[in-house]
Amino acid sequence: MTNRTIRQRLLLSVSSTTLTALLLCVSAQSQASAPISGLANKTPSADFATTRDDRPHFWESLALEPQNAWSQLRNSFAWQDEQLSAQAQARVDKWIAYYRSSPENIATITERATPWLAWITQQINARNLPGEIALIPFIESSFDPSARSHRGAAGLWQFMPGTGDALGLIRNGQYDGRLDVVASTQAALDYIEMQADQWYEGDLSLSLAAYNAGAGRVNRAVRDAQSYGKSGQYWDLQLPDETMHYVPKLHAIATIIADPERYNVILPDIEIAPAFAKVRLRNTLTLREASKRLDVDQSILAELNPGLLNDTMNPRHGQTLLVPNEANPERMAKLALGDRNAQVATANPTTYRVERGDNLSTIAARHNLTQQHIMRLNAIERPDSLQPGQLLTLSDS
Template sequence: MTYRTIRQRFLLSAGSTVIMSLLLAAAANSQASTTDYGSSPRAASSANAAPGSNRDTDVQMHFWEQLTLEPKDAWSQLRDSFQWREQSLSAKAQARVDEWIDYYLESPENIAAITRRATPWLAWITQKVTERRLPGELALIPFVESSFDPGARSHRGAAGLWQFMPRTGDALGLVRNGHYDGRLDVITSTKAALDYLEMQADQWYEGDLELSLAAYNAGAGTVNKAKRRAERQGLKGEYWDLSLPQETMQYLPKLLAIATIIDTPERYGVSLPDIHSEPAFAKVKLDHSVTLAEASRLLEVDRSALAELNPGLLNGTLNAPSAQTLLVPEDVDQQVLAELSNGGNDRRTVADGSAPATYRVESGDSLSVIASRYDLSAQELMRLNAIERPEALQAGQLLTLSER
């Protein structure tokens, strides 16, 4: 049973056609995805466990959140968005799904580990999927692709939650340089993945997202050839009719299997972690560079927490214009976020009116000048900021001015 997009997409522009050409070229050399589970259930490898207000203001409340008498968690919202649970599969297709259900249930600790790893991201990804009126099952693609590890890298070069290959990411506009990899940035890569799935579905498959998922994994060229071959044999050319590479043959069954388990976890004896219905992070738009160490001091947030939320920052520094958005924990104070967004020059002051806590270095500044301005010695300023060479001071750098 196929799924056609509910909204009628506008005709692809010339720019989209160029992008699709680039994507086809990228897919010809490598597959777009890599999984942790191998090409068949029995050959699959186990996933490693990983530990896992201010709201994302651009997210609108969904109608069921306004009508329900009891607040829902992220899992309930995800289940509400499922659209494929009622599809009627052939006995052969259902057997392929059931085989993966059995496989996952052999290692429930892996399900627990992956779902814990999904904690920061699941509510936000689910909201982005449902905003597009897409099947909620697509929010679980990172389960199949990367075990919900935003820093995942495959031996073939795919990276991030959505496991984009370099050339595919390039074609979708995901910036890569020495400071930043957009494939690892959950915000940008999620948008790119959903755009890619919808664009392929409209371009090649008349809105059929199951075929688009196959193309996401194997490349549109591979799927198109298999589709034409099936149609010549008198078949409809749907996903379940196609003869594809083994990994792609297992791709949709795996996705439907984990969706089935999450839909009724009590039936399968699976315990899911508590995940709040709202995103676990806030977004700060920046037009200046900042290091995670600087942001950690200003926001009074552990640096490792910022690093976990911002895996795309390869050297721990947000360098505009490569990246403009920093993710921070949802409970960070709004005033402090505004200070960070403004470059740190609206610095907090203590109640008694003493010196500010931080200073943003400006062009022409020197350590001695800054130190004397705030009644510090240059040596003390260097110690507070772990500066080894005074001449390494750079405009835009955020300095802490006290032990507070």
């Protein structure tokens, strides 16, 4: 059981206990206010009504935190309660001070994260990884999917060409999978998990160090630390400066995101539903044509699909076109299957936009699916977490 799962169960337990106590309290107050039979010349109902009018309604007094991408991310944090050594905490505190000294930079970077954060957090949760991993693009690329380094790294996750090739990210004159947010995110998470399992017995801090400096260098540093009688954990290692700062930076920015008011940081509003939907194409399509057929601005499609180097989607290179989640579902289905198959697209939609009053059970029944199937496809943890306007994927294809 992960720290996140344990924390969620504890929160649920505390919430249930608190709710029970509050209900008992309300019950006791109601009984105390109830009329006592046998009292002459009393109008208890009027007295009771006055008492109730003066007292806040019970359900209105339960202030629930509005759910958005930031609260979803905070709920998946797993490192915030870790007790670091004084030396390790000092390394984290150094970067907290650095980041909070320029809150405008945090505002700019988190604003740039708006299209991607909710979806990346869903992918992190689906793999049961610590939510802090979703903030790696903050460090790597400042959440710019088109970012390129002078050393040749590219994309949100800053893959070098050789690493991207090894992970199956296609790269040619028309398409660069390192710039494709969906493809590169899956590759990055695969890579982090693979290295943690292969080399570090699941230790994600060591895997992140290897993500930055290479497994060979980190493995040598682990052996060197152990030869001096140390445990060989990340905080014991002597590594290049960039890698020494890598995990402390991630701890620092996560600490600020966990409590932005404390650090005088204002985060942009980001909805809990991903900002984009995925359309799988069968035929080559230009963004100009997609713009016309979807009635979506071409510049928005270009921003969502930075991997398309000449604004053309070729299914031989990449098949998934990202479109704004407010795009018309029927138009998206027609775009995927072609106008000649419009009837099929309408009868068997691959997406569904949640409407007010919908629940997962009725949506599943309407499309002849199981709730579990929809939850798996959309990385939904709780059936009651649907939000009006949320776009659900209904098919693996």
